[in-house]
Amino acid sequence: MFSKAISVLITGVNRGLGLEMVRQMVEIQKPPPRLLFACCRDPDGATHLQALKKEHPDIIKIIHLDAADPTSIKQAAAQVGSILGTSGLNLIINNAAVAVHQSLFDSTPEDMHRSFNTNTIGPMLVIQEFIPFLRAAAKDCGSPGLSCCKAAVINISTFCSSNELTKESYKEFAVMPYRVSKAALNMLSVCASLELQKHEILCAMLHPGWVRTDMGGKDGELSADESVEGMLHVMSSMTEQHCGTLQDWRGQTVPW
Numbered sequence: 001m002f003s004k005a006i007s008v009l010i011t012g013v014n015r016g017l018g019l020e021m022v023r024q025m026v027e028i029q030k031p032p033p034r035l036l037f038a039c040c041r042d043p044d045g046a047t048h049l050q051a052l053k054k055e056h057p058d059i060i061k062i063i064h065l066d067a068a069d070p071t072s073i074k075q076a077a078a079q080v081g082s083i084l085g086t087s088g089l090n091l092i093i094n095n096a097a098v099a100v101h102q103s104l105f106d107s108t109p110e111d112m113h114r115s116f117n118t119n120t121i122g123p124m125l126v127i128q129e130f131i132p133f134l135r136a137a138a139k140d141c142g143s144p145g146l147s148c149c150k151a152a153v154i155n156i157s158t159f160c161s162s163n164e165l166t167k168e169s170y171k172e173f174a175v176m177p178y179r180v181s182k183a184a185l186n187m188l189s190v191c192a193s194l195e196l197q198k199h200e201i202l203c204a205m206l207h208p209g210w211v212r213t214d215m216g217g218k219d220g221e222l223s224a225d226e227s228v229e230g231m232l233h234v235m236s237s238m239t240e241q242h243c244g245t246l247q248d249w250r251g252q253t254v255p256w
């Protein structure tokens, strides 16, 4: 796990993999994060998250953030900045996403807009708005190399974004707008990894596996617990060699 108490921000944490990331980070990880900014679009309705916050009030800060709303992302950055003060933010996990279940002939421009707003444009705006805090963390660190303990952005992608794997998986997962928006997220991540490297910030992607959540459905191959345990392990061992890469929860490379 992470070698020091880091500050982390995760989007979409009121349910599914995001909620499990928060749980494992505060309840299992040693040391736990110094600060965990738990972002969701309906904090009052996030009952499981509120319960975790009650147990760990000094670590968990619940922040309103709608990944499809640029104003909300800006406001979230201002709120996080006021809590951080002069200290930096080590790790951002862009996890929030929507999976629009439509094939080519069912898909509307609205389906594509919704998918891109949340899955692609949201992560881009999060990087843009929160970069000053990542840069502060990289500067504070003082040691060479890149890692998630220093300063990093991890974008949660999917095997559905892979051109190579689409032939064999499209029949089962005909989620065209989702696939296109996540393939665009991959390119965004590669471009970001090249631009962020000069600021000593790592940017990479992770595929969580096919997981039993609202999005993955009940037939998924993994529990959220197993997936998140794997992803946290992979994140904790990332270095500069992983900039712009897409690995799965076991650390295996997903083909483009």
Ligand SMILES: NC(=O)c1ccc[n+]([C@@H]2O[C@H](COP(=O)([O-])OP(=O)(O)OC[C@H]3O[C@@H](n4cnc5c(N)ncnc54)[C@H](OP(=O)(O)O)[C@@H]3O)[C@@H](O)[C@H]2O)c1
Pocket: 011, 012, 013, 014, 015, 016, 017, 018, 040, 041, 042, 065, 066, 067, 068, 069, 094, 095, 096, 097, 098, 118, 156, 157, 158, 159, 207, 208, 209, 210, 211, 212, 213, 214, 215, 216, 217, 220
């Ligand atoms: N489950 C899988 O099998 C699987 C496979 C590959 C990749 N993934 C990826 O893993 C990540 C998490 O997926 P999951 O399985 O946990 O999905 P999930 O159970 O459907 O949860 C999605 C989360 O994203 C949030 N969200 C959606 N739109 C948002 C917005 N505009 N602003 C803020 N939050 C928003 C949801 O909040 P609300 O409750 O407010 O909607 C929810 O917390 C996603 O990036 C997904 O693409 C999942």
